[in-house]
Amino acid sequence: MDGHSIPSMKEALLQEGLPDGKVRCLTCERRCALAPGEKGFCRTRVNREGKIYTLVYGLIASLSANPIEKKPLFHFFPGSLALTAGTWGCNFACPWCQNWEISKRDPEEGYGHGYIAPAEFVALANRYHCQGTSISFNEPTLLLEWALDVFRLARKEGLYNTFVTNGYMTREALEAIVEAGLDAANVDIKGEREAVRRYCGADVEVVWRNCRLLVEQGVHLEVTTLVIPGVNDSERTLRGIAERIYTELGPEVPWHLTRYFPAYEFHTPPTPVSTLEWAHALAKEVGLAFVYLGNVPDHPLENTYCPRCGALLIERHGFSIAHCQLEDGRCPDCGRRIPLRM
Numbered sequence: 548m549d550g551h552s553i554p555s556m557k558e559a560l561l562q563e564g565l566p567d568g569k570v571r572c573l574t575c576e577r578r579c580a581l582a583p584g585e586k587g588f589c590r591t592r593v594n595r596e597g598k599i600y601t602l603v604y605g606l607i608a609s610l611s612a613n614p615i616e617k618k619p620l621f622h623f624f625p626g627s628l629a630l631t632a633g634t635w636g637c638n639f640a641c642p643w644c645q646n647w648e649i650s651k652r653d654p655e656e657g658y659g660h661g662y663i664a665p666a667e668f669v670a671l672a673n674r675y676h677c678q679g680t681s682i683s684f685n686e687p688t689l690l691l692e693w694a695l696d697v698f699r700l701a702r703k704e705g706l707y708n709t710f711v712t713n714g715y716m717t718r719e720a721l722e723a724i725v726e727a728g729l730d731a732a733n734v735d736i737k738g739e740r741e742a743v744r745r746y747c748g749a750d751v752e753v754v755w756r757n758c759r760l761l762v763e764q765g766v767h768l769e770v771t772t773l774v775i776p777g778v779n780d781s782e783r784t785l786r787g788i789a790e791r792i793y794t795e796l797g798p799e800v801p802w803h804l805t806r807y808f809p810a811y812e813f814h815t816p817p818t819p820v821s822t823l824e825w826a827h828a829l830a831k832e833v834g835l836a837f838v839y840l841g842n843v844p845d846h847p848l849e850n851t852y853c854p855r856c857g858a859l860l861i862e863r864h865g866f867s868i869a870h871c872q873l874e875d876g877r878c879p880d881c882g883r884r885i886p887l888r889m
């Protein structure tokens with residue numbers, strides 16, 4: 548079976564042969580070693596006769612034109628629309644997944660929008676008056692080969708490209724994505740090493756490494772933590788993440804503290820809003836300049852305030868911008884520069 552007749556089945560870009568017909572997938576840091584006929588942890592890649600194929604090249608589960616604020620990306624083309632696509636499957640095991648209907652599904656079970664060619668996707672972005680593209684909903688790294696083709700075309704058309712990711716791709720995958728035209732990413736930092744290992748089956752140090760690489764390569768970065776009671780809501784965990792953002796990524800990297808709701812196999816009640824407000828104060832105390840609450844509609848901490856004088860700069864309601872009063876990228880009251888890509 549060579550997969551040529553099925554457009555969503557394509558030879559995977561990053562793989563290495565092992566003895567006995569096994570092949571190692573080098574797309575994400577799980578580095579699955581697949582025996583002939585075997586699928587990877589994410590269920591999007593399979594070893595067919597000694598080669599790994601992706602099963603999800605352009606196989607789109609969800610598609611919509613979303614405000615960039617929904618990613619969330621608050622300091623990147625505010626008020627713009629990004630045509631957003633995601634496929635099936637995931638390389639993490641989080642039991643609280645808020646997108647489990649697509650992430651926990653085998654691509655061969657789901658249909659969704661079916662196959663969308665890269666050129667068709669970019670044409671749709673233009674038709675829907677989007678300023679850019681976004682690969683999210685499920686883990687975008689699983690769409691690696693399609694993302695590279697989309698990003699190259701989109702960049703030629705003057706569109707921006709974004710990823711909303713758990714940050715678990717290999718260094719080779721990350722470098723390929725950046726080279727193809729990634730402009731911005733929102734990366735989830737889910738907690739301390741032990742909690743991420745226990746619940747998600749992953750090593751959070753890889754995620755930190757990739758965040759540092761994104762910053763080094765000039766990609767606009769924002770970080771999100773879904774704050775979950777009993778998992779990552781202790782002072783030690785949240786202060787620890789804030790301090791690492793400050794020292795390893797920079798004090799101006801925005802941090803989104805988002806509210807968890809019960810989903811999939813996790814039934815702990817929703818995060819109290821007071822916990823998020825407390826975490827926000829803690830992060831400001833550490834010295835982060837831009838900290839936001841998420842999944843708490845119309846909360847004043849969804850807004851951007853000047854870190855120097857406290858002036859309200861961007862007022863948000865849900866995913867829309869009610870008011871933006873920056874002047875040449877600066878606070879109109881005190882003149883502080885506000886990092887924001889447009």
Ligand code: SF4
Nearest residue numbers: 572575578579587589
């Ligand atoms: S993408 Fe990750 S989880 Fe999926 S097969 Fe490759 S190494 Fe395994």
